[in-house]
Amino acid sequence: MVNPGGNTMFGLFKRDPSKRLFKAYERKLTEAMEASRNGDMRANARLTEEAEALRQEIQALRQA
Template sequence: MFGLFKTDPAKKLQKAYEQKLEQAMQAARNGDMRANASLTEEAEALRAQIDKLKQE
């Protein structure tokens, strides 16, 4: 019953992951490949955390 109002940490990480990918795409469109690479790397780190949470 009390778990009803708790937020799912995987959902929060998924949203952050999607935002990082969107930012990376925008950086690539603007020709900023360094920003694209760093944002993609951050997104992949978030993806690893999401996978770890789902396995637990």
């Protein structure tokens, strides 16, 4: 059965992919903070860059 919005009847049971990405984003930021505390600025910069890429993906999904 299809509702007027075009989604299937069971569409509400599908997981939101942005939630999974947001958890990964938070994990990367935490790892970056720990790397910074340990004095590993290269790892901090790399992890922060990866987190930023995830944030942009999240934004793109939420706008779509």
